[in-house]
Amino acid sequence: MDSRVPPDLRDGIRDTLPLLLGIVPFALVAGVAGIEAGLTPLQTVGLSVVVFAGASQLAAIDLLGRDAALGVVVLTVVVVNLRMLMYSASIAPYFRELSARVRAGCAYVLTDQAYALSLARYAGDRDRETTTRRPYYYLGVALTLWIVWQAGTVVGVVFGAAVPDSWRLGFAVPLVFLALLVPAVSDVPSLGAAVVAGVVAVLGAGLPFNAGLIVGAVVGVATGIALDESRLGSAGGGSGGGDVTDSDPAEGH
Amino acid sequence: MATSYGPLSIWAVIVAGGLATFAIRLSFIHLFGRVDEVPPWLERALVYVPAAVLAALVAPDFAPASATVEAALTPELLGGAAAVAAAWRTEDVLWTVAAGMVGLHVARFLL
Numbered sequence: 001m002d003s004r005v006p007p008d009l010r011d012g013i014r015d016t017l018p019l020l021l022g023i024v025p026f027a028l029v030a031g032v033a034g035i036e037a038g039l040t041p042l043q044t045v046g047l048s049v050v051v052f053a054g055a056s057q058l059a060a061i062d063l064l065g066r067d068a069a070l071g072v073v074v075l076t077v078v079v080v081n082l083r084m085l086m087y088s089a090s091i092a093p094y095f096r097e098l099s100a101r102v103r104a105g106c107a108y109v110l111t112d113q114a115y116a117l118s119l120a121r122y123a124g125d126r127d128r129e130t131t132t133r134r135p136y137y138y139l140g141v142a143l144t145l146w147i148v149w150q151a152g153t154v155v156g157v158v159f160g161a162a163v164p165d166s167w168r169l170g171f172a173v174p175l176v177f178l179a180l181l182v183p184a185v186s187d188v189p190s191l192g193a194a195v196v197a198g199v200v201a202v203l204g205a206g207l208p209f210n211a212g213l214i215v216g217a218v219v220g221v222a223t224g225i226a227l228d229e230s231r232l233g234s235a236g237g238g239s240g241g242g243d244v245t246d247s248d249p250a251e252g253h
Numbered sequence: 254m255a256t257s258y259g260p261l262s263i264w265a266v267i268v269a270g271g272l273a274t275f276a277i278r279l280s281f282i283h284l285f286g287r288v289d290e291v292p293p294w295l296e297r298a299l300v301y302v303p304a305a306v307l308a309a310l311v312a313p314d315f316a317p318a319s320a321t322v323e324a325a326l327t328p329e330l331l332g333g334a335a336a337v338a339a340a341w342r343t344e345d346v347l348w349t350v351a352a353g354m355v356g357l358h359v360a361r362f363l364l
Contacts, residue, residue, distance in 0.1 A: 025347045038255030043263050050271030059310055060270060064256040070266055077270035079306055081277050083299055089281035089291045100283075107279035171329065171357055172350050174314040175336045179349035181307040182340035190304040197305035198312035205313050213309050220305025221298050228297070 008133055012117070012140020019113050020148055027149045029172045030057050031156020032163070036170035037065030041157045048153040052146065053111065055180055056080035058173050065170070068210035079217060087115040094122050094134045106135055109142035117141045189231065193224030328364060332357030 027048075034044025039061065047057050056077040063073045087110055095103050118138040163169055185191050197220025204212025256263070281291070291299075315333045317325035335356030340349040 022346050025350060029350065036255075038257075039263060040260070043260070043267065046264070047267050047270075050267050051274050052271075053274055055307075056270070056274065059306075060266060062310065062314075064258060064263065064266065067257055070258070070262055073266050074269045074273065076306070076310070077266075078273045078277070079302065081274045082302055084274070084277045085280055086291055086296065086299055088278055092281045092284075095282050103282050104279060107282045108275060110278040110282075168354075168357060171332065171354065174311050174329075174333065175350045175353035176346060177307050177311040177314075178333060178336045178353070179340045179344075179346040181304065181311060182337060182349075183344045184303040184307060190301060193301040194304040194308035198308035201309035201312045202316040205316065212313070216309035216312070217302070217306045220309060221301045224301030224305065225297060228301075 006133070006136045008136035009140040011121075012137040012142075013144050014140075015117055015121075016113070016141045016144040019117075019145070023113075023145060023148055024152050026054050026176060027152025028156040028159065029169075029176055030054060030061070030149075031153040031158075032160030032169045033058060033061045033156075033173045034153075035157055035160035036165075037061045039064065041161070044157050045150070045153055048150055051077065052109070052149065053077075053081050053084075054149070055177070058176055062173050063210065063213075066210070068213075069208075072210045072214060075214060079214075083112075084110060084115075087112075091115055091119060091122075091138075094118075094138075098135060102135065106138060106142070109139075109146050111142065111145055113145055114138060114142035189224040189227035192227045193220040196220045196223040326364065328357050328360035331360035331364075 030048060031044055034047065035041065039047070044061075047060065051057055051060070059076050059080050060073050063076060088107065091110070095106055098106070118141060121137055122134065160169060181194065185194050197216040199216075200219050201212045201216030204215050206212075207215070315330055317327065317330065332353045333356075336349045336353030339345075339352035343349065
């Protein structure tokens with residue numbers, strides 16, 4: 001590679017390469033599923049470019065395919081991506097010195113993986129890095145993911161249009177959700193959140209506007225919090241509630 | 254399975270979802286200095302969002318059409334079970350999707 005390429009950028013690209021094993025099939029699914037749900041190739045690729053967040057794209061495709069109310073589709077995208085609030089808050093100090101425009105660009109390409117890799121690196125060598133060099137590593141990761149994601153979606157769109165329906169490639173969408181769900185269920189409160197949310201969503205499947213999904217998610221989150229409360233209570237309350245989130249910076253894939 | 258929405262509705266969803274997602278990503282990166290922490294109550298709730306939302310999304314795709322045992326044994330459910338087993342073992346999207354698709358088609362052949 002050109003020696004004028006900043007070393008941090010190169011490191012970011014290099015560290016991203018192993019992740020592509022998981023990203024490429026995910027992007028292919030996003031492309032195939034869009035076509036199967038009746039979106040045009042341009043809409044499917046547009047979704048990848050404009051939203052650029054895998055799980056929420058698949059949720060939108062899934063719900064559009066079921067003719068869910070448009071407001072519910074947008075709300076679901078928002079809820080699926082809400083975790084990025086935590087990433088935004090956590091990585092913000094490292095972008096403080098950048099111009100507003102560069103910060104906006106960095107925000108656009110913020111993903112689970114870019115956050116997790118960059119924060120690990122930034123937290124690892126606090127002294128060496130100057131703030132002006134900081135975005136290079138981040139951009140190495142984030143832009144590599146962006147390019148591969150868009151290319152993968154395009155290939156999926158082409159592939160999806162050519163494959164017979166009997167292959168049932170659209171079934172990959174709920175499978176991807178399962179792949180993300182299983183690691184997200186890591187303890188009793190998150191298991192309770194998932195079970196209650198799933199049951200409520202099924203019971204509410206007949207509700208108008210796919211409200212069962214939203215109600216299920218809200219009741220599920222409430223269940224998780226309640227179970228967490230009662231666990232802290234029975235543990236004597238000594239551990240406090242302030243560090244609940246430290247263990248899972250990279251939920252989703 | 255295919256949507257009956259027209260192009261205008263779909264583009265509206267894409268743009269609205271994209272703008273909202275960008276706003277979430279930009280929120281603290283933009284505001285840093287004025288707001289520097291996610292409120293603790295929100296942070297606690299966010300911990301359970303992935304498990305709850307993903308379960309609510311996926312459950313209707315696998316729910317049986319009726320309550321009898323025969324009706325519950327669908328290729329989709331068996332494919333889903335294979336996928337959960339693979340997800341548990343590998344925590345890998347590729348293996349999970351592969352196991353689920355193989356499970357679906359084997360079950361369609363056998364049932």
